[in-house]
Amino acid sequence: MARVISLLGKGGTGRSTLTLAMARTEARRGKRVLIVNLEPTSTIGLLLDVPLGGDPQEVEPNLQALHFSTTALIERNWKKLRAAEEEYSRIVLFREVYEQELGVLPGLDQFLAMSALRDWDLSGKYDFIFFDGGSGLDQLRMFAVPEQLGWYVRRFGDALGRSPVGQILAPFFEPITRSLLNISVDTDSMRQTTGRFSDVLNEGRAVMQDPQRLLLYLVATDDPLSVAAARRLWGGSQLLGLTVGGAIVRGDADWQGNFDPLPVRKIAHAPLGDLPAQLEGLADANPTVPAPLVIDEAVRTVRIFLPGLTKKQVELSQYGPELTVRAVDQRRNFTLPASFRTLRASGAKFADGYLNVTFA
Amino acid sequence: MARVISLLGKGGTGRSTLTLAMARTEARRGKRVLIVNLEPTSTIGLLLDVPLGGDPQEVEPNLQALHFSTTALIERNWKKLRAAEEEYSRIVLFREVYEQELGVLPGLDQFLAMSALRDWDLSGKYDFIFFDGGSGLDQLRMFAVPEQLGWYVRRFGDALGRSPVGQILAPFFEPITRSLLNISVDTDSMRQTTGRFSDVLNEGRAVMQDPQRLLLYLVATDDPLSVAAARRLWGGSQLLGLTVGGAIVRGDADWQGNFDPLPVRKIAHAPLGDLPAQLEGLADANPTVPAPLVIDEAVRTVRIFLPGLTKKQVELSQYGPELTVRAVDQRRNFTLPASFRTLRASGAKFADGYLNVTFA
Numbered sequence: 001m002a003r004v005i006s007l008l009g010k011g012g013t014g015r016s017t018l019t020l021a022m023a024r025t026e027a028r029r030g031k032r033v034l035i036v037n038l039e040p041t042s043t044i045g046l047l048l049d050v051p052l053g054g055d056p057q058e059v060e061p062n063l064q065a066l067h068f069s070t071t072a073l074i075e076r077n078w079k080k081l082r083a084a085e086e087e088y089s090r091i092v093l094f095r096e097v098y099e100q101e102l103g104v105l106p107g108l109d110q111f112l113a114m115s116a117l118r119d120w121d122l123s124g125k126y127d128f129i130f131f132d133g134g135s136g137l138d139q140l141r142m143f144a145v146p147e148q149l150g151w152y153v154r155r156f157g158d159a160l161g162r163s164p165v166g167q168i169l170a171p172f173f174e175p176i177t178r179s180l181l182n183i184s185v186d187t188d189s190m191r192q193t194t195g196r197f198s199d200v201l202n203e204g205r206a207v208m209q210d211p212q213r214l215l216l217y218l219v220a221t222d223d224p225l226s227v228a229a230a231r232r233l234w235g236g237s238q239l240l241g242l243t244v245g246g247a248i249v250r251g252d253a254d255w256q257g258n259f260d261p262l263p264v265r266k267i268a269h270a271p272l273g274d275l276p277a278q279l280e281g282l283a284d285a286n287p288t289v290p291a292p293l294v295i296d297e298a299v300r301t302v303r304i305f306l307p308g309l310t311k312k313q314v315e316l317s318q319y320g321p322e323l324t325v326r327a328v329d330q331r332r333n334f335t336l337p338a339s340f341r342t343l344r345a346s347g348a349k350f351a352d353g354y355l356n357v358t359f360a
Numbered sequence: 361m362a363r364v365i366s367l368l369g370k371g372g373t374g375r376s377t378l379t380l381a382m383a384r385t386e387a388r389r390g391k392r393v394l395i396v397n398l399e400p401t402s403t404i405g406l407l408l409d410v411p412l413g414g415d416p417q418e419v420e421p422n423l424q425a426l427h428f429s430t431t432a433l434i435e436r437n438w439k440k441l442r443a444a445e446e447e448y449s450r451i452v453l454f455r456e457v458y459e460q461e462l463g464v465l466p467g468l469d470q471f472l473a474m475s476a477l478r479d480w481d482l483s484g485k486y487d488f489i490f491f492d493g494g495s496g497l498d499q500l501r502m503f504a505v506p507e508q509l510g511w512y513v514r515r516f517g518d519a520l521g522r523s524p525v526g527q528i529l530a531p532f533f534e535p536i537t538r539s540l541l542n543i544s545v546d547t548d549s550m551r552q553t554t555g556r557f558s559d560v561l562n563e564g565r566a567v568m569q570d571p572q573r574l575l576l577y578l579v580a581t582d583d584p585l586s587v588a589a590a591r592r593l594w595g596g597s598q599l600l601g602l603t604v605g606g607a608i609v610r611g612d613a614d615w616q617g618n619f620d621p622l623p624v625r626k627i628a629h630a631p632l633g634d635l636p637a638q639l640e641g642l643a644d645a646n647p648t649v650p651a652p653l654v655i656d657e658a659v660r661t662v663r664i665f666l667p668g669l670t671k672k673q674v675e676l677s678q679y680g681p682e683l684t685v686r687a688v689d690q691r692r693n694f695t696l697p698a699s700f701r702t703l704r705a706s707g708a709k710f711a712d713g714y715l716n717v718t719f720a
Contacts, residue, residue: 010401012372040596040688041370041496041589071691093519100677101515101684103508103691106501107467136401138498141466148463155461159453229401236400317460324461328400329430331463 002034002126003212004117005283006143007248008136008237009219010229014250016043016132018219021275023130026283027063028276031127034120035065038113038133042067047272056120064126073112075099077180084175109134110142115180118204121213128283136233140330143214144240146204151333153201157194211243211289217282218244218259222251227258231308234259236328238292238305245287248279261353263287290353297339300359304334307353314355318345323357362394362486363572364477365643366503367608368496368597369579370589374610376403376492378579381635383490386643387423388636391487394480395425398473398493402427407632416480424486433472435459437540444535469494470502475540478564481573488643496593500690503574504600506564511693513561517554571603571649577642578604578619582611587618591668594619596688598652598665605647608639621713623647650713657699660719664694667713674715678705683717 005022007015019035027033034056037044045052045067050059054069078099085094113133120129133139160166174193181200207213216237218230230247237244246263249255256264263285267278294303304325306314315326321341323334343359350356365382367375379395387393394416397404405412405427410419414429438459445454473493480489493499520526534553541560567573576597578590590607597604606623609615616624623645627638654663664685666674675686681701683694703719710716 010372010403011370011375015371039497040592043370043585043589046585046588068689070689071686093516093523096519097515098679100686101511101679101682101691101693103504103511103693104501104689105467105508105512106470106498106505107465109497109501110466134494134497137399137469137494138466141464141469144463145466148465151461151463152465155457156453159456163453225403225406228406229403232400319458319461322461326431326460329428329464331431331461333461333463 001124001213002121002129003283004121004129004131004214005217006131006133006139006214007217007219008139008230008233008244010136010223010226013219013221013226015219017047017272018248018250018275018279019130019132020044020047021272022279022283023063023128024060025276025279026128027060030062031284032125033063033128033130034126035063035130035132036068036113036117036120037065038068038109038131042132044132068109068113068116070104070109070112071102073116074102074104074108077112078102080179081176084179087175110138111145114142114145114204121207130283136229136236137329140233140236140240140242140328143208143237143242144330146201146208147240147332150198150201150205153194153198157191157198161191161194205241209241209243209292211245211287214242215245215283215285215287216242218247218262220247220249220255222253227255231258232328234262235306235308235313236330238307239325239327239330239332241292241332243287243289243292245285245289246282248282261290293334294354295337297337300340300343302334302336302340302357302359303354304357305353306350306355309350309355311348311350311355314348316345316348316357325355361484361573362481362489363643364481364489364491364574365577366491366493366499366574367577367579368499368590368593368604370496370583370586373579373581373586375579377407377632378608378610378635378639379490379492380404380407381632382639382643383423383488384420385636385639386488387420390422391644392485393423393488393490394486395423395490395492396428396473396477396480397425398428398469398491402492404492428469428473428476430464430469430472431462433476434462434464434468437472438462440539441536444539447535470498471505474502474505474564481567490643496589496596497689500593500596500600500602503568503597503602504690506561506568507600507692510558510561510565513554513558517551517558521551521554565601569601569603569652571605571647574602575643575645575647576602576604578607578622580607580609580615582613587615591618592688594622595666595668595673596690598667599685599687599690599692601652601692603647603649603652605645605649606642608642622649653694654714655697657697660700660703662694662696662700662717662719663714664717665713666710666715669710669715671708671710671715674708676705676708676717685715 023033023035052067054072056064056066059065082094177193220226220230247259249266290305292305317324346360348357383393383395412427414432416424416426419425442454537553580586580590607619608625650665652665677684705717706720707718
């Protein structure tokens with residue numbers, strides 16, 4: 001089991017440099033570390049002065065790195081799909097198209113990176129995986145895949161299973177699910193296939209929402225705009241149930257008040273070689289951070305930790321057993337406890353970074 | 361018809377600030393301008409000191425701005441889908457799910473932004489649309505959607521039309537295509553639906569590859585890493601057939617040699633208010649840039665302009681009438697002229713930024 005570490009912040013705050021320095025800190029004390037670089041503009045390869053390929057390569061003792069290659073992963077997965085199609089041979093869609101032809105559509109980077117993270121984690125080869133992703137938005141979208149996709153599968157799986165469309169598609173989905181997720185499904189039933197797929201997504205969600213498995217840090221500089229951006233990303237992460245363990249501030253400004261109650265690590269501008277010492281203890285920290293969600297049945301209140309946001313930036317809606325919260329251009333559905341299901345959200349206010357939603 | 365302008369560069373090079381300054385330059389000389397801000401960490405809203413909503417609002421004379429809201433667009437499109445389902449009523453998948461519940465999966469931002477760009481363009485309300493997107497990778501993925509998705513639709517449309525799966529799905533796709541793309545399709549035939557969809561994507565591709573309609577600029581600073589990143593994004597853009605019209609360099613370094621033969625606009629670090637004067641003439645420039653693709657049948661050569669890349673970074677493959685080029689974790693399929701179809705690529709070398717592929 002690996003812990004994934006990822007830094008969130010506005011472009012130009014030095015995320016790649018800090019990621020590399022944190023990775024070195026861990027590798028030098030004997031931890032097995034992998035750095036995954038997603039962006040073509042990321043500087044980790046340039047900082048290491050090693051051309052990175054799509055597979056992990058050792059760049060320093062205990063430290064492996066790769067430049068994530070979506071095209072290579074599309075090829076690998078396409079080969080699996082074609083093989084599954086050959087074997088089942090009820091459908092002829094994939095086999096006439098070769099893996100070397102396939103272009104990249106938006107979203108594939110994040111879906112495939114998520115799936116690759118799962119494989120690297122299951123490999124047991126790493127203690128830490130440092131993920132240097134793209135912009136804040138796409139990184140959050142990626143870590144939210146198990147949660148969000150899980151919701152779609154739950155919500156549509158049943159309807160699809162009942163519909164004639166679903167019955168036709170079932171033998172089509174089954175080999176796809178089986179070959180891409182490395183899971184076994186014994187039946188052609190759409191319901192069982194989506195059920196097994198749901199299980200995988202639920203496991204993924206539990207991993208993403210466990211701070212021992214995914215820990216995010218905010219990065220800011222002296223620039224107040226970088227603080228505003230970090231606070232937005234903090235709120236967005238919390239809405240998705242991801243754990244932000246602290247903030248790293250490069251520079252002299254005292255931004256502690258902007259990140260309360262998170263620990264803030266202030267570090268001086270320094271050459272890359274001097275950074276690891278300043279970052280010690282962050283990757284394996286067990287930060288005490290506010291619980292993302294507190295349900296208090298006694299006072300009929302749901303409390304959601306949404307720091308960095310104001311009430312105007314948050315929108316609530318309720319459908320049956322679900323409370324939906326929208327903020328930072330994201331949406332999360334919370335399943336309410338049974339005792340709340342006949343109640344309606346009657347008020348919402350912010351206190352201490354928590355949005356308190358009361359029901360009546 | 362609007363011209364879309366977008367800046368590509370490493371995080372922290374000041375893309376948002378420059379975007380705003382360029383937009384002001386145009387608005388102040390009477391052009392009708394829209395700024396679209398995609399990233400939660402983008403600073404345009406903060407620089408304008410106006411809270412931006414999901415719909416265009418006038419922030420200065422002739423200048424409208426919005427913060428792209430994927431969740432809001434999902435809602436709008438979902439309503440259309442549900443209405444189409446109500447009307448057709450052969451399928452019951454959408455109507456039980458409310459638009460306010462839908463989460464955001466990776467890629468939706470870019471697909472919806474692309475579709476919204478089309479709507480703003482068709483509205484005829486703007487001369488210029490400044491698009492301040494996310495990281496370089498996702499922005500390129502987005503502008504490449506018509507090209508890449510068009511390939512998938514062409515390649516799979518026929519196979520799907522012939523297969524029993526396609527025959528079942530046809531009445532399902534038709535209202536989706538019709539309601540989401542605002543196009544009319546007269547029939548339930550999968551082939552006609554995908555054909556009409558292909559037409560829309562071909563139009564989109566023509567727009568994206570026309571420098572009068574989409575013009576990209578690279579942004580770099582004194583930091584050599586920002587130059588390396590800009591060069592990668594340049595090569596990636598060219599591979600996709602997008603036009604980079606020049607480079608904007610903030611600072612004192614002389615990087616002209618890195619961007620030959622593009623015009624380089626050097627600008628001094630200055631407060632936002634002083635920037636517009638330095639950026640005059642860029643948004644409505646008609647830069648003479650190398651042709652992205654030159655096919656010379658006489659010497660059996662295909663020349664693809666791929667600046668910033670070396671031969672090692674480019675991979676070629678050929679299947680029947682298609683030459684596939686892979687670089688910067690992207691892939692593009694070029695349809696070869698009829699006279700090349702019995703030939704095989706026999707050699708490739710770089711000269712003057714062009715990859716020259718000879719056939720024998």
